[in-house]
Amino acid sequence: MKKSIEPLFTPWKIGDCEIKNRIVLTSMGGTNLLGWMEKNHFDEAGARFILEVAKNNVGLVLPGCQPVYNPMLGQWLYKNNKMYDDLKEWIPKLHKTGAKLFVQLTAGFGRSFTVSAMMEKLYTNKFLRALSKPIMDLDKITASASPAPNRWSDKIPSREMTVPEIEEFVRAFAACAKKLKDAGVDGVEIHAVHEGYLLDQFTLKYVNKRTDKYGGSLENRYRFATDIVKAIKAECGADFPVSLRYSVVSKTKGFRQGALPGEEYEEVGRDMLESEQAVKLLEEAGYDMFNCDNGTYDAWYWAHPPIYMPENCNLEDVEHIKKFCHVPVVCAGRMDPEVAAKEIAEGRLDAVGFARRFLADPAWVTKLIEGREDDIRPCILCHNGCFNMCHYKGVPNDQDLGDSLHLARCAVNAEMMQWNKHYVKKTTSPKEVAIIGGGIGGMEVARVLKLQGNRPVIYEKSDRLGGTFIAASAESYKGKLRELLDWYILQMKKLNIEIHLNTEIKDLSQFKGKDVVIATGAKPRLLKSVKGYEKMIEACDFLRGKGEIGETVAIIGGGLTGCEIAYELALLGKKPIIVEMKDDLIAQKGVCLANSSYLREWFDLNKVPVYLETALSEVKDGAIVCTDKDGKTFEVACDSVISSAGYVPAPLADGGKGVYLVGDCLNVGNLRTVIWRAYEVAMQIND
Numbered sequence: 188m189k190k191s192i193e194p195l196f197t198p199w200k201i202g203d204c205e206i207k208n209r210i211v212l213t214s215m216g217g218t219n220l221l222g223w224m225e226k227n228h229f230d231e232a233g234a235r236f237i238l239e240v241a242k243n244n245v246g247l248v249l250p251g252c253q254p255v256y257n258p259m260l261g262q263w264l265y266k267n268n269k270m271y272d273d274l275k276e277w278i279p280k281l282h283k284t285g286a287k288l289f290v291q292l293t294a295g296f297g298r299s300f301t302v303s304a305m306m307e308k309l310y311t312n313k314f315l316r317a318l319s320k321p322i323m324d325l326d327k328i329t330a331s332a333s334p335a336p337n338r339w340s341d342k343i344p345s346r347e348m349t350v351p352e353i354e355e356f357v358r359a360f361a362a363c364a365k366k367l368k369d370a371g372v373d374g375v376e377i378h379a380v381h382e383g384y385l386l387d388q389f390t391l392k393y394v395n396k397r398t399d400k401y402g403g404s405l406e407n408r409y410r411f412a413t414d415i416v417k418a419i420k421a422e423c424g425a426d427f428p429v430s431l432r433y434s435v436v437s438k439t440k441g442f443r444q445g446a447l448p449g450e451e452y453e454e455v456g457r458d459m460l461e462s463e464q465a466v467k468l469l470e471e472a473g474y475d476m477f478n479c480d481n482g483t484y485d486a487w488y489w490a491h492p493p494i495y496m497p498e499n500c501n502l503e504d505v506e507h508i509k510k511f512c513h514v515p516v517v518c519a520g521r522m523d524p525e526v527a528a529k530e531i532a533e534g535r536l537d538a539v540g541f542a543r544r545f546l547a548d549p550a551w552v553t554k555l556i557e558g559r560e561d562d563i564r565p566c567i568l569c570h571n572g573c574f575n576m577c578h579y580k581g582v583p584n585d586q587d588l589g590d591s592l593h594l595a596r597c598a599v600n601a602e603m604m605q606w607n608k609h610y611v612k613k614t615t616s617p618k619e620v621a622i623i624g625g626g627i628g629g630m631e632v633a634r635v636l637k638l639q640g641n642r643p644v645i646y647e648k649s650d651r652l653g654g655t656f657i658a659a660s661a662e663s664y665k666g667k668l669r670e671l672l673d674w675y676i677l678q679m680k681k682l683n684i685e686i687h688l689n690t691e692i693k694d695l696s697q698f699k700g701k702d703v704v705i706a707t708g709a710k711p712r713l714l715k716s717v718k719g720y721e722k723m724i725e726a727c728d729f730l731r732g733k734g735e736i737g738e739t740v741a742i743i744g745g746g747l748t749g750c751e752i753a754y755e756l757a758l759l760g761k762k763p764i765i766v767e768m769k770d771d772l773i774a775q776k777g778v779c780l781a782n783s784s785y786l787r788e789w790f791d792l793n794k795v796p797v798y799l800e801t802a803l804s805e806v807k808d809g810a811i812v813c814t815d816k817d818g819k820t821f822e823v824a825c826d827s828v829i830s831s832a833g834y835v836p837a838p839l840a841d842g843g844k845g846v847y848l849v850g851d852c853l854n855v856g857n858l859r860t861v862i863w864r865a866y867e868v869a870m871q872i873n874d
Contacts (some may be wrong), residue, residue: 210244219253227267247287298331300337301584302583307340391457416473428476429475440454476516494569502536517536522541547603572859613640626652658726664755695840711725835855
């Protein structure tokens with residue numbers, strides 16, 4: 188172990204509960220021990236994940252949050268006795284690892300509940316609303332401190348919770364905590380005065396307009412949260428630890444308006460002055476720890492930082508708030524382990540929280556201890572597998588139902604929370620498999636095939652592995668993507684996979700009788716109907732360093748690739764202009780709102796010109812000609828033009844018997860679709 192990280196592996200206490208080290212697995216929806224959006228039960232998949240992390244040297248583990256009132260089917264969590272018996276039987280396995288377990292309990296989502304198009308139909312149709320109420324009572328699920336707009340939809344507003352409803356929730360928290368204590372759980376965490384969830388909505392002045400004992404003064408706005416901890420302590424004893432998931436500052440300008448790092452703005456939620464007072468009030472009420480970050484669902488990129496957010500983005504605020512309380516403080520949010528270790532050693536922090544990187548590699552702490560940092564599969568902060576709740580103009584949450592019900596999967600780790608679907612099975616009849624293309628898809632197929640005991644051989648026409656991902660990871664802020672590419676190349680070396688670079692395969696005749704995987708990617712969609720299209724630089728060519736650009740650059744296409752290029756150009760001091768035919772930027776499925784809202788708001792703050800519902804008509808020297816939705820033609824001056832109009836599959840050959848297509852040559856998607864498909868193809872070949 189490097190000396191610089193040793194402070195992470197010292198003991199500390201939450202109340203009287205001693206934790207063996209300072210690394211905390213923070214909660215993620217989908218890693219629940221008692222079910223998620225389904226009938227409550229002891230969840231074997233959640234237990235497997237938690238146990239795997241605990242075995243890999245984590246001090247404190249927190250499963251996914253458990254609603255005390257389940258949004259689906261309207262169940263109260265404390266009423267299912269069998270699952271607590273099952274949990275009690277499992278707890279000794281967890282404790283054998285030396286880790287401690289706190290279960291996170293939540294009052295729910297209120298106005299932050301992720302509404303889908305299906306839910307809008309259920310709510311707006313009186314007959315369907317009545318029919319679906321026993322399964323999904325949206326009026327109850329979305330109720331908030333005061334009437335307020337839903338974060339995702341204008342069609343399902345939140346009503347005000349009644350005092351009897353609040354009191355029923357308080358009793359439910361206490362009842363659940365007692366059952367968890369009796370099952371052997373070491374503590375609970377209350378979720379949360381955090382991220383703009385229901386309890387936080389009561390504390391935030393821009394949401395809570397109540398005039399009763401739960402509104403108005405700071406003491407009243409935090410009463411729901413303080414009533415809960417008092418009830419738990421009364422039921423479970425003063426020595427039973429209760430943590431609070433806590434957002435130090437809301438970083439929010441208004442409904443659906445976040446504040447970016449470094450932005451000057453007027454805080455409508457919890458500012459630092461209020462936070463200094465709030466932690467004192469919450470500690471006095473009985474909370475034994477603050478598990479901290481920043482933000483709300485209106486400023487979601489603070490609690491779920493995309494790759495554009497700076498590392499350690501919440502650290503300064505969390506360390507400041509530690510000065511105003513006497514209980515341990517944990518910081519989460521793109522934390523760097525070495526930075527955390529230094530802050531802990533110097534007494535400015537008590538512990539550090541990590542979440543999504545455990546999905547990418549549940550053994551990363553063990554590898555860190557053993558000095559195998561290069562072998563850690565990195566989280567690339569994409570949210571494609573774990574939290575791809577997507578929103579753009581005109582739609583509520585645009586997400587497949589399967590993704591809504593199965594969170595905590597991972598784009599870069601196909602096995603995570605899908606162990607029954609994706610797994611390595613050793614072969615008894617090894618095959619030699621030709622893989623045409625050495626991008627991420629080709630390397631993933633090769634990796635899994637070799638682990639199965641097969642003999643994959645990669646043929647790559649260029650002089651290096653990586654394919655399109657070399658361009659995709661090129662921007663300055665995409666260090667984590669470059670780490671993933673390095674990880675794949677390292678796996679190829681460790682597994683001793685045969686690789687032929689500078690070898691272009693033009694037909695499959697030489698592989699007759701063998702299984703063949705085609706992973707040749709996609710080709711750019713060229714706007715040949717546009718006069719002067721040849722003057723444009725294609726997006727991937729630009730990212731590979733081909734072609735020179737001037738000061739003012741028009742990007743044609745406002746999807747994720749185009750917006751990321753525009754963001755990079757602005758960081759480099761250039762003046763990007765975005766032209767997009769749709770009515771919003773990044774109007775595409777699968778891109779998490781935390782990621783897309785950051786870019787949209789960043790462009791707005793930095794006054795990047797954006798032309799929506801606009802088509803490119805002509806590329807001239809020094810300008811482009813555009814046509815708006817009303818048919819009006821106008822010119823935009825620019826020095827260079829980058830085309831980001833999408834891609835079309837470019838397979839070397841069609842699939843057929845013994846021929847398998849992987850990645851963008853099958854369907855243009857994202858890294859998740861590439862890696863998961865590659866894993867599945869390796870399994871098919873192995874059967």
